[in-house]
Amino acid sequence: MKTTWRPVESTATRAVVAEFLGTLILIFVAVGTAVLAGEFIGTFGIALTFGFTLLVLAYAIGPISGSHVNPAITLGMLLAKRISPRTALEYWVAQILGAIVGAALLYLLAKQVPGLRTDGAFGTNGFADRSAVHLGLGGAFLTEIVLTFFVVWVVLAMTHKVAVTGFDGLAIGLSFAAVHLVGIPLTGMSVNPARSLGPALFAGGQALSQVWVFLVAPMVGGAVAALVHPLTHPPMEPTTVADEQAAA
Template identity: 70%
Template sequence: METRKLVSEFIGTLLLVLFAVGAAVLAAEYIGTLGIALAFGFTLLALAYALGPVSGCHVNPAVTLGMLLSKRIGVNTAVGYWIAQFLGGIAGAALLYLLAKQVPGLQTSEAFGSNGFADRSAVHINTGGAFIAEVLLTFLLVFVVLAVTHRSAKLTAGFGGLAIGISLAAIHLIGIPLTGTSVNPARSLGPALFAGGQALSQVWLFILAPLVGGALAAAVHAVVHGDDTADTADEPEPAAAAKA
């Protein structure tokens, strides 16, 4: 596996956390839920075109799991990507924490753009509801990624990054009031480590549920779009943006 692909996944996840979670931490008062949702969508859209030709721009362990189960990448690639993504998420959260500490009075303890349920949910969704929500929200994201990067997706060639970014924005519009929206274990773990408290004690759900959603998306994708066994086993699936 090429080092540049691992660096791409590390940098991509770092930037996603720094800028998208940063919108929630630093600018929520000014941009609201819509602005935060667009920050996530626009950041992923930009990264898809910037890093898609290098690593496929998964920047999300759930997406990587979907690619692995769809037989587009091998186990070695998947493990390398997971390590790079989690390290990138932690590094991005560390940079965001450093920046947030420069803002007088900004609260980071048990908040800091982390995900949550029960008392930490805007609508007080319970544990089971949060799990179901994250599975379904992640299903949409991973299903869209798998669909627009499928070898038969000729109509979306060059526009896959746009579809992926729009889907993530829509997911956040629905998910922010429920759980703060994870759909990405690496995005959840990094901020939770710096928030501490309940954010850290609840992070297990935002690691497990997105992986379940990613696996479900891969299963449905195989039925709807067919198997991807013709793809090279140990090469990352390029983002649709790279196929333009």
């Protein structure tokens, strides 16, 4: 007897779990590349890893949750009326918890590597002495706002009804790779508050004292992207798969 597998209808719970797992994977794989392999593959390799990871996640969990894995993207979607406040809150909690668990797993793995230090750096973001080019606070704040604006605007554009369907994951992944190529020498590149918070909790020191910049600036960039997006794309109906799941 032949068994036919049919996809099970997604639920709001699955969407939240997907955001948790997706953010965990992003931290462990992409930030893990910077921590464990940065000296071997350099800035270009790290940037590609972030882009490839987000590309894979876009196709793996995009149909389930939208593959935000980033509080700034979730804020952009909320302000664009693509998701409800309840969905946004659930996603934010899942993303932060996923980032912390992903960073904890990465920390445990890094501790197994002889001579590898986990304090101070650990794939975190920073400015002044913690920037490769000694970028100041103002420059770091501006960098994170502008580059987050770019990626959130791309996400909003590629998930819009007028976008070319089937290629959204590719464009989103490439946009993240591009901003990391620009931003890694400047701030270590965040554009994602959850990505910054998780590793900073384990790095401690200045990484933790400076993390507020990388929590606030990306959210500002995401909000600006949501405000600008209607100027380039026609309005969409404020209904989404995630919200239909929540109402079910």
